Amino acid sequence: MSAIILNKVRKNYGGDVDAIHSVSLSIAPGEFLVLVGPSGCGKSTLLRMIAGLESCTGGTIRIGERIVNEVAPAERDIAMVFQNYALYPHMSVRENLAYGLKNRKTPKADIEKRIAQAAKALEIEPFLERKPRQLSGGQRQRVAMGRAIVRKPAAFLFDEPLSNLDAKLRVQMRVEIKRLQRALGTTSVYVTHDQMEAMTMADRLVVLNAGRIEQVGTPIALYEQPASTFVASFIGSPAMNLLASDQQAHWQAGDALQLPSEPHTVGVRPEHLHTLAPGQPPASGFNATVRIEAIELVGAESYLHCALANGHALVVRVPGRATHPIDAFIQLGAAATDVHLFGADGRRLERLTSPSKPKVCA
Ligand SMILES: Nc1ncnc2c1ncn2[C@@H]1O[C@H](COP(=O)(O)OP(=O)(O)OP(=O)(O)O)[C@@H](O)[C@H]1O
Ligand SMILES: [Mg+2]
Incomplete structure (x- = not known):
C-alpha cells in the first residue's frame, strides 16, 4: 500500500493547449480513486503519467516515498490493467x-x-x-487482473478495463474488481467515462474537464453538492435538468427558494421532480407545468420526457410504470432543498434558501 501524490502535474504534447494543466492530488494508501470525465479530458494521459508511460512536462509524481518522474515504468512498482487486456497470445x-x-x-x-x-x-x-484466444472476453479480463495481482504492486492502474465487455459482465466484473481491491488493500487509480462505474466503485471521484480537476470528493458528495453545472450534468443518470434564469417565465419558484438577482442556472435532478395532483399546493422550490412528449419504461422506473411552454426539455424519473397519456399537461414540483443553484460562470452558489422560512403574504 502506497500513497500516490501528484504535485502541479502538467502535460503538453507539443500543441498550444496543455492536455493536463497543473493537477495536484493526494491518493491515500489503499484508496480506490476513480478518474472520470468526457472523452479527451485527459484521463488516460494522467494515468499514463503515473505509470511512467508518458513523461511530465511539469510537476512531480510521488509513489510511496519516491519521486518517480525519472523512474522507468518497470521500476515504479505499479501494475496496469488495460481495456484490451494486453495478454501475450502465444x-x-x-x-x-x-x-x-x-x-x-x-x-x-x-x-x-x-x-x-x-x-x-x-x-x-x-x-x-x-491460450488467451481460447477464453471469453470476461475470462481474458480476469487473466489481465490476475497478472496485476501476482505482482503484488504498490498500486493498480486501470484504464477502462471493462469497456469491451457486455453490460451484464461489466456489472459482475466491477463488483469483483472492487471486492478484490478491498481484500488486497492496494491503492488503485481507475479510469472510466462510465458514471455508473465511477459512482459504484470509487472511494473518491475526480471529475476532469479539459485537463483540469473540476471536483474531487466521495460519489455521494458529488451527487449531492456538485461544484459546477459540468459535474451536475456528468454525475447522475438521467442527467440533472438545468434551466437558465432567463427561462424563469416558464416555471415558478416556490416560497422557500430565494433566487439571486444576477443571471444563474437552476438545477433539479429527474428523481427529485414529482407530479402534483390538481389542487395540491405548490412545491417549496420549483414548480412548472409541462407537456409529456415521450415516456421511456426501463423496468423498475419510468422516465417522462417533458417540455416547458418554451420547448425546453425536462426529464422526470418516476417509480414503476408510468401510464400518463402522451401530450398530457402535468404539474411538476420539487422541494427547495432539492434545487441546486449555479452562477453565470457555472459554479455552484451557496444556498440562499431557508426551507423553514415562513411564507410572507403581501
Ligand atoms: N500521444 C499524444 N500526442 C498528442 N496528443 C495526445 C496524445 N495522447 C493524447 N493526446 C491528446 O490529449 C488529450 C487528452 O487525451 P486522453 O487520451 O488523455 O483523453 P481521455 O480522457 O483518456 O479520453 P478517452 O475517454 O477518449 O479515452 C486529447 O486532446 C488528446 O487528443
Ligand atoms: Mg482514455
Whole structure:
C-alpha cells in the first residue's frame, strides 16, 4: 500500500493547449480513486503519467516515498490493467501470469504459489493451460487482473478495463474488481467515462474537464453538492435538468427558494421532480407545468420526457410504470432543498434558501 501524490502535474504534447494543466492530488494508501470525465479530458494521459508511460512536462509524481518522474515504468512498482487486456497470445494463461515475475527473478516456488492464489481468487483455475484466444472476453479480463495481482504492486492502474465487455459482465466484473481491491488493500487509480462505474466503485471521484480537476470528493458528495453545472450534468443518470434564469417565465419558484438577482442556472435532478395532483399546493422550490412528449419504461422506473411552454426539455424519473397519456399537461414540483443553484460562470452558489422560512403574504 502506497500513497500516490501528484504535485502541479502538467502535460503538453507539443500543441498550444496543455492536455493536463497543473493537477495536484493526494491518493491515500489503499484508496480506490476513480478518474472520470468526457472523452479527451485527459484521463488516460494522467494515468499514463503515473505509470511512467508518458513523461511530465511539469510537476512531480510521488509513489510511496519516491519521486518517480525519472523512474522507468518497470521500476515504479505499479501494475496496469488495460481495456484490451494486453495478454501475450502465444503464452498460456499460466505463462502470462508468470511472465512478469520470472523477469523479476522471483523464486519458482513463490511464482507458483502466487499464481495459485490469484487463479483461485479470480476463478480462472480451469483455464490455466489455455491460450488467451481460447477464453471469453470476461475470462481474458480476469487473466489481465490476475497478472496485476501476482505482482503484488504498490498500486493498480486501470484504464477502462471493462469497456469491451457486455453490460451484464461489466456489472459482475466491477463488483469483483472492487471486492478484490478491498481484500488486497492496494491503492488503485481507475479510469472510466462510465458514471455508473465511477459512482459504484470509487472511494473518491475526480471529475476532469479539459485537463483540469473540476471536483474531487466521495460519489455521494458529488451527487449531492456538485461544484459546477459540468459535474451536475456528468454525475447522475438521467442527467440533472438545468434551466437558465432567463427561462424563469416558464416555471415558478416556490416560497422557500430565494433566487439571486444576477443571471444563474437552476438545477433539479429527474428523481427529485414529482407530479402534483390538481389542487395540491405548490412545491417549496420549483414548480412548472409541462407537456409529456415521450415516456421511456426501463423496468423498475419510468422516465417522462417533458417540455416547458418554451420547448425546453425536462426529464422526470418516476417509480414503476408510468401510464400518463402522451401530450398530457402535468404539474411538476420539487422541494427547495432539492434545487441546486449555479452562477453565470457555472459554479455552484451557496444556498440562499431557508426551507423553514415562513411564507410572507403581501
Ligand atoms: N500521444 C499524444 N500526442 C498528442 N496528443 C495526445 C496524445 N495522447 C493524447 N493526446 C491528446 O490529449 C488529450 C487528452 O487525451 P486522453 O487520451 O488523455 O483523453 P481521455 O480522457 O483518456 O479520453 P478517452 O475517454 O477518449 O479515452 C486529447 O486532446 C488528446 O487528443
Ligand atoms: Mg482514455
